[in-house]
Structure formats: structure tokens, C-alpha cells
Amino acid sequence: MKALRKQKPMPGADLVDIQIPEPGEHELLIKVKATAICKSDVEVIEWTPLVASANYDLPFTMGHEFSGEVEAVGKFVKNFKKGDRVAGETHIPCGYCRECRTDNQHICTNHMGVLGRTVDGSFAEYIKIPEISAIKLADDANFEHMSLLEPMGTALHALQKAEPSGKIVAVLGVGTIGLMACELAKLLGAFKVIAMDVNEKRLAHSLSLGADIAINGLNTDLVKAVMNETNGQGVDCVLDFTGNVKVINQAIDILAPTGILVHIGMVPESLTISNYMYRVVYRELKITGLYGRHMFKTWETLMRLVNSGKINMDAYVGMVLPMDEYEKALEQFNTINGRAILIP
Ligand SMILES: [Zn+2]
Ligand SMILES: [Zn+2]
Numbered sequence: 001m002k003a004l005r006k007q008k009p010m011p012g013a014d015l016v017d018i019q020i021p022e023p024g025e026h027e028l029l030i031k032v033k034a035t036a037i038c039k040s041d042v043e044v045i046e047w048t049p050l051v052a053s054a055n056y057d058l059p060f061t062m063g064h065e066f067s068g069e070v071e072a073v074g075k076f077v078k079n080f081k082k083g084d085r086v087a088g089e090t091h092i093p094c095g096y097c098r099e100c101r102t103d104n105q106h107i108c109t110n111h112m113g114v115l116g117r118t119v120d121g122s123f124a125e126y127i128k129i130p131e132i133s134a135i136k137l138a139d140d141a142n143f144e145h146m147s148l149l150e151p152m153g154t155a156l157h158a159l160q161k162a163e164p165s166g167k168i169v170a171v172l173g174v175g176t177i178g179l180m181a182c183e184l185a186k187l188l189g190a191f192k193v194i195a196m197d198v199n200e201k202r203l204a205h206s207l208s209l210g211a212d213i214a215i216n217g218l219n220t221d222l223v224k225a226v227m228n229e230t231n232g233q234g235v236d237c238v239l240d241f242t243g244n245v246k247v248i249n250q251a252i253d254i255l256a257p258t259g260i261l262v263h264i265g266m267v268p269e270s271l272t273i274s275n276y277m278y279r280v281v282y283r284e285l286k287i288t289g290l291y292g293r294h295m296f297k298t299w300e301t302l303m304r305l306v307n308s309g310k311i312n313m314d315a316y317v318g319m320v321l322p323m324d325e326y327e328k329a330l331e332q333f334n335t336i337n338g339r340a341i342l343i344p
Pocket of ligand 2: 100110
């Protein structure tokens, strides 16, 4: 089968022919019908210092946002059969470590598998995943839309930490997941959503998806603008998708006392927050990281929201193209609105 693989520790990727994987006793073999390109896949292809420092074993098949159809099941698989439509959770927990046993299996600390990194991913005609990581979809599920569940789950998990109901939420960075966060925040009852980015097209898109205010951080002072919009009080929650040190410092300053900052963006540099005592400690701010989706609280709520038909899934489809043409998607990655979806 065709697979897009990372074979060498340097920029680039290779479209190669490899064996179709054999599902283990507890695994599903899935025919991948649609698979989206995440910013983190682009980082793997570019082999940024952040990715290089993770020391992944090479080679591996990239890709982790996908949907597909079950092709075969292992002999102990009980809940899926050939023909079922499925999506997949990217994290593969051990099931035995302290995190796994205390309701945090999505951040398993015992060699957690990560699709498209430590375990062969979805940029391929077939993928195998454990039964526990599979999410059953409706029989008429739209594969392109359902390949976006994984990143949408990340946006939802960030909001589950921020608890946006009745609150003012700032979404810093409205790439695809940031856009999803704007729409979901409103759906979950946020009083006001403030979007910030440096790309006018994305900002306009955020307004159409429910953001109330869009701030271009390139030509507007974010802190002043937010204070103006909130009667000098600041926001209750900040979701940071930028990972940018300057923006994260602004995030601290736009938070009202006791507010929460959720980090989702990758932070490639050391982070310095000056005057931490007065800006963070005495103001009782909460700061949390985020890695993936809660298994499976996030997925349960996500499927309820998606199945309600209230989410504008089309808004997140930037382009759809055959996997062979992945280079076209990479060229346009920073300019398209929404995800580039590959069809293997
Ligand atoms: Zn991703
Ligand atoms: Zn574990």
C-alpha cells in the first residue's frame, strides 16, 4: 500500500510502498478514507528543532487525524465489525500506569503510543489501531468531516478545562483548531468570544463561526483592545494556540484575577514571565497544559455535539486532494482556511 513516511532525520517525506499492516488480536485494520494534515505533521516534515528533540524512532508513517472503514478485526475485538465507519483517538494508553488508572489515560506515562509518531499513522491506505482507540461513527458518516473529529476534540478538551459557560473567552491564534474553539465556545454557552490572530482572512472566518470580536495582533495592542472590550476587567479564559512567548505574556495580562490560561500551541522556546508574583501568583491565575483529548469524556461530548448537526463541519474543510498530491497541500498550508484533507 501507499504510505507517506518519515524516513530520515532531515526535512522531507517519502511516498513509498509498504506492507498492509496485520491487525493484532485486539486491533482493527481500517481502510483510511480521509486524513487531515495537522500543523504538527508539517513540523515533522520540516523536521523542526522541537520535533528533532523528541528523538522519534525512524521510519514511521505520519498522520493522525483520520476516518475510515473497518476492513478486518483481531480475534478478541468485540465491538466492531468489517464495514463499520470509525475515527481514531491518536493516543494509545498502556492501561496500567498511574495516569491510566486515575482517569488520565490520554497522558499515559508508560510509553504511550502516538499515531503518526511512535506508531504508524494515517497517511496510508490502511492503518491499524487498538479497539480501545476506535470511535464508532454513524453508518452514513461523512468521511471528510469525520477526519476532523480529532483536532475538534482538542479544541473541545481545551474548553472543558476552561469551562466557558457564561464567561468571556479569548482564543489566541485562529488556525483550524482555534476556529473550532470559537464555534464550540459559543455552543457551550460562552458569553463573549474574542479572537486574535495576525491573518485577516482567518479573523473574518472566526467572526462567521461565532467570535464576537476579532483583533489583529499585528496592528492592534491586544491588551488594550481586550481591556476596552471588557470594561477594564479582562477575560475569564484564554486558550493559547500560538505558543508565542510574547503572546503568552499578553495572555497573562488580559486574564482577570482567578482566570485560566490553557496552553494548546506548541511552545518551542523557553518561556519567561517576569514579575510572576504580581501577575500570576497574587492574582490567583490558573495555568494548565493540554495534550490531546480526554479519553473518553471529550469524545462522548464531541460526538453528541457533532451528531446534533449544530457544528458547521464544512467550515473546517480547506481543501481535499489525493494523497499523491500532498506537496500541494503543504505549499498552501499557511494560506488555506481550514484543514487540507488527503484521500489515500
Ligand atoms: Zn493534530
Ligand atoms: Zn498508561
